[in-house]
Amino acid sequence: MSIVIHRGSSFLVCDASGDIQPGSDRGFFVQDTRFLSRWEMALDGQKLLALGVATPRPNEARHFLTNPQLRRAARATLAVRLRTIVAGGLHCDIDVENFGDEETESTFQLGLAADFEYVLTVKKQATSGTAPERPRPNAQPARDGRSLRLWLEDGEVPREATIAFGEKPGFLDASSARWAVPLPKRGRFHICIDVTIRLADRHVAPQETCDGTGGEQQTAERARHRRKQVRSQAPVLETDHDVLRHAYSQAVADLAELRLKGEGDLAEEGAGAIAAGIPWYMDLFGRDSLIAA
Secondary structure, three states, X not given: OEEEEEEOOEEEEEEOOOOEOXXXXXXXXXXXXXXXXXXEEEEOOEEOEEEEEEEEEOOEEEEEEEOOOEOOEOOOOEEEEEEEEEXXXXXXXXXXXXXXXXXXXXXXXXXXXXXXXXXXHHHHHHHHOOOOOOOOOEEEEOOOOOEEEEEEOOOOOXXXXXXXXXXOOOEEOOOEEEEEEEEOOXXXXXXXXXXXXXEOOEEEOEOOOOOOOOOHHHHHHHHHHHHHHHHHHOOOOOOOOHHHHHHHHHHHHHHHHOEEOOOOOXXXXXXXXXXXXXXXXXXXXXXXXXXXX
């Protein structure tokens, strides 16, 4: 199962665990370019167990996970919560909490990569199983050990992603970060991560950030106003058929969410376009044309 969250031209596709596996069509995309092609979480090298996922907002997902049996933690004694927000760049909060009766000690690992592929190339690659010959992306940890820079130099448009960690990893290399997580009973460990991207001369930072300097509240208010405007302009359907009424209401809501408007766009209120679906057509073919006509 794929989880999709989006705002404007930025969107994240991951599995129910919040992971992005290499070779899949999932990832973090901005302006149709994939800036994260790998995001894999683990405890002591073992994949986490998914319990559930919620999407309280179109641009926010919350993943609820637990641990398998570990060397110093019994199965299902650790609660792992991943919160992701797409708004310009990508903001992530990871919490590991010990609900067991004893102290635990584990290592949280995060595998990272970016291939900077075009969105349609990603889809074709996932279905065919073959990858085009491209220059290998570069990766370099910062000297202070608090961020990882991924970039591609291929003579075309410069593409770059910077992954900044609010909690400094104990280990950081070109493809992974690791934190030692010793937890007393009822103890909690928090990791905050911001992903900022560069495409040509455009820099896109998360509107909600680890240091709280983002402009998420103001941007969210503008987005709510635009969605309300789209809904108010939709035709009114009067019917006593509950299923049809619900389907139409959901279609109008989806169209409002799929309205594309670049982050920071100062164009007139009526500007914008409705996408057919992000990224692989979330809505039903035909219904968007019918309502928008």
